[in-house]
Amino acid sequence: MILLDPPQKFDANEWFILGVIVFMLIVILKLPKTFTPLFVSYLTVFNFFLSTSVDFIIAAPPFDLYDVADQPKHEIMDIVIYLILYPQSAYVAMWIYNRWEWRGGRLFMFLLAISVINVGLEYIAILFNLYRYKGWNLLYSGPVYFAVWFLNVWLLHFLKRTQEKTGIPFFVQTASRSR
Amino acid sequence: MDNVVGQLTQLCLDEYKPNSKGKIFPKYLIWYMVPLQGVTLMIWFLLMNSMLSVISFLSLKRMRKRISVAEIFVILMVSIIVAEQAQIIIALNLKKIEEDMSMIPYWTTRLYEMGILPVLISWNNYFWLTMNKRWTLKIGVTICLTVFHVFVIWLFVLLGIFTFKQWNLGYTTVLILTVILISLLLQAYFRSQFKKGESL
Numbered sequence: 001m002i003l004l005d006p007p008q009k010f011d012a013n014e015w016f017i018l019g020v021i022v023f024m025l026i027v028i029l030k031l032p033k034t035f036t037p038l039f040v041s042y043l044t045v046f047n048f049f050l051s052t053s054v055d056f057i058i059a060a061p062p063f064d065l066y067d068v069a070d071q072p073k074h075e076i077m078d079i080v081i082y083l084i085l086y087p088q089s090a091y092v093a094m095w096i097y098n099r100w101e102w103r104g105g106r107l108f109m110f111l112l113a114i115s116v117i118n119v120g121l122e123y124i125a126i127l128f129n130l131y132r133y134k135g136w137n138l139l140y141s142g143p144v145y146f147a148v149w150f151l152n153v154w155l156l157h158f159l160k161r162t163q164e165k166t167g168i169p170f171f172v173q174t175a176s177r178s179r
Numbered sequence: 180m181d182n183v184v185g186q187l188t189q190l191c192l193d194e195y196k197p198n199s200k201g202k203i204f205p206k207y208l209i210w211y212m213v214p215l216q217g218v219t220l221m222i223w224f225l226l227m228n229s230m231l232s233v234i235s236f237l238s239l240k241r242m243r244k245r246i247s248v249a250e251i252f253v254i255l256m257v258s259i260i261v262a263e264q265a266q267i268i269i270a271l272n273l274k275k276i277e278e279d280m281s282m283i284p285y286w287t288t289r290l291y292e293m294g295i296l297p298v299l300i301s302w303n304n305y306f307w308l309t310m311n312k313r314w315t316l317k318i319g320v321t322i323c324l325t326v327f328h329v330f331v332i333w334l335f336v337l338l339g340i341f342t343f344k345q346w347n348l349g350y351t352t353v354l355i356l357t358v359i360l361i362s363l364l365l366q367a368y369f370r371s372q373f374k375k376g377e378s379l
Contacts, residue, residue: 003268038372042253049256053293056263060271062280074267162249168373 007077008070016128017069017077017085024088031095039159039170043094044087046155050148051082058136065136089118090152097153098171107153115145221338225287232294239298245309246373253369254304258297261362265354266292275350277342284340291331299324303359304366321359328355 007014035043055078058065069077093114102110119142125131126138159170242251270276278288306320332351335341 001273003272005272038369041369041372042249045253045256045260049260052260052263056267057289060267061278062282062285073272074264159249162247166247166249168247168249 004079005071005073005075007075012128013069013125013130014077016125016130017080021080021084021088024085024092028088028091031092033172034095034098035091036169036172038168040087040091042159042170043090043152043155044083046152047086047090047148048082050151051086054144055082064134066134067132069130093149094152094156098156111146111149111153114149115142118145221283221287224338225283225290228287228290228295232290232298235295235298239301242301242305246305250369250373251301254301254366255297257365257369258300258304258362259293261358261365262292262296262300265358269346269354275344275346277344279340279342284338288335288340296328299327300359300362304363307363308366308370321356324359325352325355 055068057063059068064072068081069075097110119138122131122141123138126133162168163170239251239255270278279285303320303324307317310316329348329351332341333348336343
């Protein structure tokens with residue numbers, strides 16, 4: 001009895017996932033340290049929660065609008081995507097946002113830009129057969145990404161307020177500044 | 180008024196497809212005990228479930244006396260993730276439970292799994308992580324949660340929402356205890372990190 005199936009065939013989509021993960025890891029390691037391990041854990045849980053909840057509702061029956069990776073079933077690569085790839089993207093996006101902290105129109109433009117980039121990346125992922133649409137459309141993904149990034153920005157501000165109130169360290173720089 | 184209820188019931192009857200045995204509703208005693216039709220009962224069940232979900236979420240406010248909102252939030256997310264993953268693996272991958280995918284049963288299940296159950300697991304985690312040495316209370320809460328979950332699943336089977344395939348309530352008990360344990364371990368990690376931060 002296998003709880004989570006391995007990939008049916010280790011081909012283009014698996015290599016694509018691993019390639020992007022390695023690339024993102026290099027980018028993250030090059031970025032100056034702004035977030036503590038606790039923030040990274042929190043961000044990982046938050047994005048795992050968002051992605052798995054959305055996929056659980058719209059990618060599984062009865063809606064079943066798309067498949068991720070090789071098969072309709074839940075497989076190991078799905079968990080790799082939820083647990084590593086999405087949180088990595090969130091890390092980079094939140095690092096950029098935290099560096100400049102745009103407000104109002106600029107924040108909107110940032111969310112829009114990052115959503116457009118995500119739609120572009122999803123298009124490339126489709127070429128690598130990572131997603132197979134069964135009623136979904138690439139254009140629908142735009143508003144979903146916008147909402148996801150908006151929620152991530154909200155989370156960042158929420159954790160900043162928590163750090164100010166309780167002292168729980170989520171941000172390296174803010175903590176050192178306050179001392 | 181009767182006409183509206185009749186139309187609504189018919190609408191739901193159209194939605195509620197017969198199961199593989201060709202029966203629309205399982206012929207259990209419950210249908211004869213209550214003066215309601217099966218689908219109307221299902222709607223009531225859905226409404227009750229929604230109401231309980233809202234009350235459950237509101238109940239989280241009480242936790243704020245002892246732990247921060249950020250921690251409550253992470254307890255809830257961890258509980259939802261673990262509950263969802265368990266359901267996906269059991270129903271979708273292993274096909275041990277067949278779920279009725281008509282809209283009312285489907286959303287009833289989702290509301291329970293993503294609403295009531297995670298909040299109950301969160302409360303269980305809260306008791307285990309904040310009540311030092313009160314073992315009777317901790318074990319009592321876990322037993323109550325397990326019994327409640329098994330009762331709900333039994334009710335789902337009775338209503339025809341779930342059909343067991345090589346599955347039984349014994350496995351459900353083991354599964355919910357595993358889910359509780361995983362959720363508790365993940366929560367313990369966050370708790371230790373939060374406490375470390377608070378003590379700085």
